[in-house]
Amino acid sequence: MSADFTYTKIREKLDKGTSAVDITKEALKNLKEDKCNAFVNIFEESALAQAKKADEMIKTKKQTPLTGIPIAIKDNICYKDHITTSSSLILKDFSSPFSATVVKKMLDLGAVIIGTTNCDEFAMGGSTENSCYGVTTNPHDKTRVSGGSSGGSAAAVASFAVPLSLGSDTGGSVRQPASFCGVVGLKPTYGSVSRNGLMMLSSSLDVIGQFGHTVSDVELFFSAIAQKKSDEMDMTTEKHTYKKGKETKKIGVPKSFIQKAKKETIENFNKIIENFKNDGYEIIDIDLPISSEAVAIYYVIQPAEASSNLARFDGIRYGNKKSGENLLEDYIKTRGSFFGEEIKRRITVGTYVLSSGYYDAYYNKAQLARQALTDELNKIFQEVDVILTPTTLTTAFEIGSKQNPVDMYEEDKFTVIANLSGVPAISVPMGKHQKLPLGVQCIARHNNEDILFNYGKKIEQYGRGK
Ligand code: GLN
Numbered sequence: 001m002s003a004d005f006t007y008t009k010i011r012e013k014l015d016k017g018t019s020a021v022d023i024t025k026e027a028l029k030n031l032k033e034d035k036c037n038a039f040v041n042i043f044e045e046s047a048l049a050q051a052k053k054a055d056e057m058i059k060t061k062k063q064t065p066l067t068g069i070p071i072a073i074k075d076n077i078c079y080k081d082h083i084t085t086s087s088s089l090i091l092k093d094f095s096s097p098f099s100a101t102v103v104k105k106m107l108d109l110g111a112v113i114i115g116t117t118n119c120d121e122f123a124m125g126g127s128t129e130n131s132c133y134g135v136t137t138n139p140h141d142k143t144r145v146s147g148g149s150s151g152g153s154a155a156a157v158a159s160f161a162v163p164l165s166l167g168s169d170t171g172g173s174v175r176q177p178a179s180f181c182g183v184v185g186l187k188p189t190y191g192s193v194s195r196n197g198l199m200m201l202s203s204s205l206d207v208i209g210q211f212g213h214t215v216s217d218v219e220l221f222f223s224a225i226a227q228k229k230s231d232e233m234d235m236t237t238e239k240h241t242y243k244k245g246k247e248t249k250k251i252g253v254p255k256s257f258i259q260k261a262k263k264e265t266i267e268n269f270n271k272i273i274e275n276f277k278n279d280g281y282e283i284i285d286i287d288l289p290i291s292s293e294a295v296a297i298y299y300v301i302q303p304a305e306a307s308s309n310l311a312r313f314d315g316i317r318y319g320n321k322k323s324g325e326n327l328l329e330d331y332i333k334t335r336g337s338f339f340g341e342e343i344k345r346r347i348t349v350g351t352y353v354l355s356s357g358y359y360d361a362y363y364n365k366a367q368l369a370r371q372a373l374t375d376e377l378n379k380i381f382q383e384v385d386v387i388l389t390p391t392t393l394t395t396a397f398e399i400g401s402k403q404n405p406v407d408m409y410e411e412d413k414f415t416v417i418a419n420l421s422g423v424p425a426i427s428v429p430m431g432k433h434q435k436l437p438l439g440v441q442c443i444a445r446h447n448n449e450d451i452l453f454n455y456g457k458k459i460e461q462y463g464r465g466k
Pocket of ligand 1: 123124125126148149168169170171172173174302412
């Protein structure tokens, strides 16, 4: 694999006459040589056919910025007549009968969808260890995780197998692996990218996110697939409008909120803040008392929604089935044998917090707290352009080191607030500790991705020591 396999270099080659078919062949070779277990399915035949179409588009001057670019998608985004499994045994060998809106868009723009990437089962987890295909290792150190749940998509870009990839972010699943693997990961505004064809996890939190090597690559990718009008197949989408020109150079830094991060993370983070200060930005110390409880709020709402969404996997409508003596036994055997441990845990918690007698005490209370958290952030955004935090507590952890589920949940401390409130957030590399990447998270108001990209580009320069 070559470190030249980036969006800019590939675009240059295509512009100078290299064919999309040749680029696709190089990408296919990368996928076959993948050492991180980042890929679960390779779409050789359809990728080469799509590359021919891309070459035709280039020849007839109908090309777009994505034409001829090989892109990987997370294994929970449907592509007609291709295997999509959410890395779960319950969907092993499931071939999707339709394509997601984003997939259709990418194909129309001439992008080459090259294969699917590994993830935590049904996107629940923070390490890709909960996958039926085994863990995706970190390209920087194979004893460590790539993060999750979109670990395969992050590792695919970090190892230069593909220049761009798609993930999904419900509580941090794009930003956390981006941080662990040293690439850029965007969780866009809720509703800005259609989720029609994304296997639903938690409907009020899920969003399709983008990975790339640079902020500009991610900006370009996001702009290409964001909804220009609402998608009739996804009622939660809205027309994505940039609101330009409101920057005040004011940055909110929640000092006490981030104090759980490790020393090395804080040191790197402080360097970035220093750089902003030297460039004339105003750093405002902000308090986030409600957001400090975000993990507790998230781990009531997320499992509640997941338990409802996953009810459809019963062996009757989709996927694998184990038969019993009657319908109830069919359900029990199918779900009992094909769902992994973490999925069962979430379904159990989710069903419990929604059950009569506990609904008010847990689910309703969490919804009220979620609204209070959103109000807290909105109030702060009246004063600042962005909120900066580290993306994760520290660098990628060792495979198998988080056996207690609550330890894994705590890893989501800084990321879940953006999902609970629906606002956009980006993770940008900010340097390394002992050769392992660290990321800084930048959070902005609804539909203010342009501000995120501006700040992200600055962070990128500072992170490289400029
Ligand atoms: N780690 C979080 C969870 O397990 C986030 C998952 C995600 O964003 N898909 O729920």
